[in-house]
Structures are given as structure tokens and as C-alpha cells.
Amino acid sequence: MEDWILTREPRFRYMLLDRMRQDCEYYIRNNFTSGNTLCEGNERDQINAMKAIWKSFPENDKPEWLTWEDILEFERRMCK
Numbered sequence: 001m002e003d004w005i006l007t008r009e010p011r012f013r014y015m016l017l018d019r020m021r022q023d024c025e026y027y028i029r030n031n032f033t034s035g036n037t038l039c040e041g042n043e044r045d046q047i048n049a050m051k052a053i054w055k056s057f058p059e060n061d062k063p064e065w066l067t068w069e070d071i072l073e074f075e076r077r078m079c080k
Helices: 003-007 010-029 043-055 068-078
Strands: none
Touching (some): 003 010, 003 043, 010 068, 043 068
């Protein structure tokens, strides 16, 4: 992930994180056969980017629709 992404406005980061979340859900629904659908190109980079973006929000502004535990669950399921 490019570092400049973490300095973009919150709205951009929310939209990107949601897109990445949807990519993960699609990837899992399709039995882990669509790796090229992940924004970052592979499972580990996707999860690491999602963690970095999620952490970039202030504590009182974290997305309610994606918790840290949700990201860890994606990691558990996708990064075997």
C-alpha cells in the first residue's frame, strides 16, 4: 500500500476500506479462487493495508461497519 493513502481525507479512506472489505467477502464467497480481485493483489498485503487504513482513523472515528475483530477474522480465513 502506498503511504500517501494514509494522509488522504477520511472520506476517501472510508470508501477504500469498504471496497477492500467487499473484496474480502467476495474472495471468501468464491472459495479463495479470485485472488486477482483483491485490491492489493494477495491476501497478506490486503489485510496489512486494511489494518493500516483502519488504524489511521482517530479512536472516536473508527468505522462502525468494520471492527478490528472483523479484520482479524478476514486474516484468519484468508491468510492460511
